[in-house]
Amino acid sequence: xxxxxxxLNATTLVLLVLGLVAALGPIYLxxxxxxxxxxxxxxxxxxxxxxxxxxxxxGAVLHRADIGRMLLxxxxxxxxVVAGKLALASTSAFASVYFHSRIRHVVFWCxxxxxxxxxxxxxxxTYAVASDLLSPLRTIVEWLTGLRLNLSINLLDSYAGxxxxxxxxxxxxxxxxxxxxxxxxxxxxxxxxxxxxxxxFFVDILLPLSKANFAALGTIVFxxxxxxxxxxxxxxxRPEMQTIxxxxxxxxxxxxxxxxxxxxxxxxxxxxxxxxxxxxxLTQRWFVRGVTGVGK
Amino acid sequence: xxxxARFHGRWTPFALGFPQLALVAxxxxxxxxxxxxxxxxxxxxxxHCSTFVGTGNYVRELKDPAFYASLGTTAIFSSLGVxxxxxxxxxxxxMVELHQRSGKVFRYLLIWPYAVAGSVLxxxxxxxxxxxxxxxxxxxxxxxxxxxxxxxxxxAMAMIVGxxxxxxxxxxxxxxxxxLRAIPGDYMAAAAMDGATPWRRFIDIxxxxxxxxxxxxxxxxxxxxxxxxxxxxxxxxxxxxxGATDILAYKIYRDGFIGLDLSGSSALSxxxxxxxxxxxxxxxxxxxxxxxxxV
Numbered sequence: 301x302x303x304x305x306x307x308l309n310a311t312t313l314v315l316l317v318l319g320l321v322a323a324l325g326p327i328y329l330x331x332x333x334x335x336x337x338x339x340x341x342x343x344x345x346x347x348x349x350x351x352x353x354x355x356x357x358x359g360a361v362l363h364r365a366d367i368g369r370m371l372l373x374x375x376x377x378x379x380x381v382v383a384g385k386l387a388l389a390s391t392s393a394f395a396s397v398y399f400h401s402r403i404r405h406v407v408f409w410c411x412x413x414x415x416x417x418x419x420x421x422x423x424x425x426t427y428a429v430a431s432d433l434l435s436p437l438r439t440i441v442e443w444l445t446g447l448r449l450n451l452s453i454n455l456l457d458s459y460a461g462x463x464x465x466x467x468x469x470x471x472x473x474x475x476x477x478x479x480x481x482x483x484x485x486x487x488x489x490x491x492x493x494x495x496x497x498x499x500x501f502f503v504d505i506l507l508p509l510s511k512a513n514f515a516a517l518g519t520i521v522f523x524x525x526x527x528x529x530x531x532x533x534x535x536x537x538r539p540e541m542q543t544i545x546x547x548x549x550x551x552x553x554x555x556x557x558x559x560x561x562x563x564x565x566x567x568x569x570x571x572x573x574x575x576x577x578x579x580x581x582l583t584q585r586w587f588v589r590g591v592t593g594v595g596k
Numbered sequence: 597x598x599x600x601a602r603f604h605g606r607w608t609p610f611a612l613g614f615p616q617l618a619l620v621a622x623x624x625x626x627x628x629x630x631x632x633x634x635x636x637x638x639x640x641x642x643x644h645c646s647t648f649v650g651t652g653n654y655v656r657e658l659k660d661p662a663f664y665a666s667l668g669t670t671a672i673f674s675s676l677g678v679x680x681x682x683x684x685x686x687x688x689x690x691m692v693e694l695h696q697r698s699g700k701v702f703r704y705l706l707i708w709p710y711a712v713a714g715s716v717l718x719x720x721x722x723x724x725x726x727x728x729x730x731x732x733x734x735x736x737x738x739x740x741x742x743x744x745x746x747x748x749x750x751x752a753m754a755m756i757v758g759x760x761x762x763x764x765x766x767x768x769x770x771x772x773x774x775x776l777r778a779i780p781g782d783y784m785a786a787a788a789m790d791g792a793t794p795w796r797r798f799i800d801i802x803x804x805x806x807x808x809x810x811x812x813x814x815x816x817x818x819x820x821x822x823x824x825x826x827x828x829x830x831x832x833x834x835x836x837x838x839g840a841t842d843i844l845a846y847k848i849y850r851d852g853f854i855g856l857d858l859s860g861s862s863a864l865s866x867x868x869x870x871x872x873x874x875x876x877x878x879x880x881x882x883x884x885x886x887x888x889x890x891v
Contacts, residue, residue, distance in 0.1 A: 308694070308794065309695065312691045312694045312695040313695060313698070315687065315688075315691050316688065316691045316692065316695060316698070316702050319684070319687075319688045319691070319702075319706060320702060320705055320706060322762070323705070323706050323708065323709050323762075323765070323766075324705065324708060324709075326709075326712070326717060326720050326721070326724060326762070327708065327709075327712065327720075329720065329723075329724050329731075330720050333723060341729055342729065345728075345729045345730070345733050345734075346723065346724060346726075346729055346730055346731060346733070387615075388615055388616040388619065389616075391612045391613070391615070391616070392612065392613045392615075392616035392617075394612055395608075395609040395610075395612035395613035396609075396613065397597070398601070398602055398603055399602055399603050399604075399605065399608070399609040400599070400602045400603070400604055400605075401604075401605065401606050401609050401610075403606070403609045403610050403613065404609055404613075406613075406617075407609065407612075407613035407616070407617060410617055410620060410621075410625075411616060411617070411620055413624075414620055414624045415876075416869075416872065416873055416876055417624070417628060417869050417872065417873075418819070418823045418824070418872070420823040420824060420826055420845055421823055421845070421848075421865055421868050421869050421872060422624075422627045422628055422631055422865060422869075423848070423849065423852070424631065424848070424849075424852035424853065424858060424861050424862065424865065425626075425627035425628070425630040425631040425634065425862065425865075426623060426627040427853075428627070428630060429622065429623065429626055429627050429630070430623075433622070436621075436622065436626045464619065464622075464623060465623040467619055467623075468619045468620050468622070468623035468624050469624075470620075473616065481597070485597055485598045485600070485601035486601075487601075488601035488602070488603075489598070489600050489601050492600070492601075492603070497603075498603040498605065498608050499608075501603075523710065523711070526713065527712075527713035527714065527715075527716075528713075529713060529714060529715040529826065529827035529830070530826045530827065530849070533830075534849075534853060545713040545715050545716060545827075546715065548715060548716050548719050549715050549718065549719055549830070549831045551719070552719060552722060552831070562723050562726075562729065565719060565722075565723060566719075566720065566723060568719075569716050569719045569720050572713065572716045573711055573712045573713070573716050576710075576711035576712075576713075577708060577711035577712075579711070580707065580708060580710060580711050581708075584704065584707075587707075587710075588707075588770055588774070591767060591770045591771065592770060592771055592774045
């Protein structure tokens with residue numbers, strides 16, 4: 301800032317360091333406890349200095365439960381949601397900006413309304429739909445024709461069931477629409493004058509211009525999906541379909557059991573938070589851009 | 597947008613928008629309608645039969661003391677959680693702005709907690725805040741029985757409020773740092789030349805100029821505290837002890853999936869939706885008013 305006052309400098313630095321300790325403290329404690337023996341935690345309490353058994357503990361966790369499978373599930377679901385949301389958001393935003401047809405308003409407002417009611421609030425009926433995907437179709441057919449169809453698709457315990465409901469939101473469409481509206485009209489005019497159709501304009505002009513937006517939105521969506529807990533909790537019942545954010549919690553000791561192995565619990569937590577941390581560390585620019593642009 | 601920049605054709609926009617609309621219809625509108633329908637019917641546990649009861653479910657919920665207890669818990673949790681996360685993030689953003697020499701390092705490191713899922717933080721805190729082996733264990737050995745979040749409601753609440761703030765601060769921090777950096781340096785330099793102290797500049801220049809962003813993060817946090825705190829409660833306290841942390845989002849889940857009371861749970865969902873809608877409306881109206889004032 302403007303002045304250089306030693307006392308001011310010292311105070312701000314102290315506050316910032318305090319903030320940093322609070323921010324990284326839990327992660328540090330997880331590293332410490334994940335790198336000592338279970339015995340040491342039970343006898344001496346929580347470790348405050350890292351030990352030397354980090355790799356053994358991580359290996360033990362990977363063998364113990366299907367943590368590897370859970371990591372894979374989290375990766376798969378997060379990537380599916382990222383790919384799906386980017387594709388749907390960019391095409392629907394294109395449809396809602398670059399056409400004469402009134403359908404563009406329908407596309408925009410029908411999507412926009414989903415901003416208002418998060419998945420957590422409608423989790424019970426969403427679960428009902430995922431467990432019986434064709435129930436809307438059956439209801440409509442029965443209502444229209446009186447016929448009772450005997451079809452059903454159950455999406456629970458599948459990647460489709462884990463990812464599709466997370467894609468049904470408006471944030472992406474909203475971000476792309478905002479961005480498309482800032483692109484000069486002259487680009488589309490020139491493209492049309494040169495005889496480009498909507499598809500060609502979209503692929504050859506709009507998409508290359510939106511690269512940074514894809515990266516920003518992709519990062520945010522990846523992190524949000526990875527961290528999601530409630531939907532995997534209700535949409536999976538088989539352990540091999542659980543994601544890591546959910547699976548870590550199943551590592552907590554239950555009331556009646558052997559002495560808890562806190563070091564392994566912490567090792568599982570570390571495995572769950574490491575991939576998103578790497579994403580944030582490597583893509584900080586896009587990540588910050590995504591957060592300020594979309595609001596999560 | 598100029599008309600000449602738009603494409604003709606009726607079916608192309610429809611085809612482009614259709615996948616999104618279909619997904620939203622299936623996983624947003626249909627469940628919302630179904631929830632609304634359930635909330636006016638008495639539905640048997642697995643949803644196969646139902647009788648119309650009008651507003652009976654709402655009346656039942658609104659007469660239930662457990663609802664008001666949960667509403668009160670939600671109010672305490674949300675106001676404390678939002679206040680704490682906005683306050684601390686604002687303070688940190690201001691410090692980063694004041695201490696520009698090392699601000700960059702802190703800007704980089706302070707957003708790391710964004711990587712930690714609520715459930716993972718819950719798991720870490722179950723160990724770190726454990727009364728016997730955790731950090732508080734030292735205090736407990738000095739004053740036995742001082743820290744017992746599994747028995748003392750206020751401590752359990754403090755724990756989830758703190759954990760919630762911890763997960764929200766990185767988001768607030770990023771938005772507020774960006775807002776502070778967008779203020780022209782001339783304003784601050786001119787004020788400093790007139791003898792305004794950093795505190796004075798903060799109160800009289802920076803805060804008024806970033807008020808829209810402050811309001812924005814506050815609303816986002818509020819919505820998150822109502823809807824997104826589920827993972828923390830489920831991993832840390834399960835609503836206990838004695839309902840001290842039984843926030844509405846958790847009660848909806850518990851009533852619906854564990855109690856299998858689809859009607860009551862749906863009525864609660866609708867009430868919670870109204871709360872979220874109200875929060876969104878306030879944000880929207882205020883943002884509009886602010887924008888109009890600036891024009």
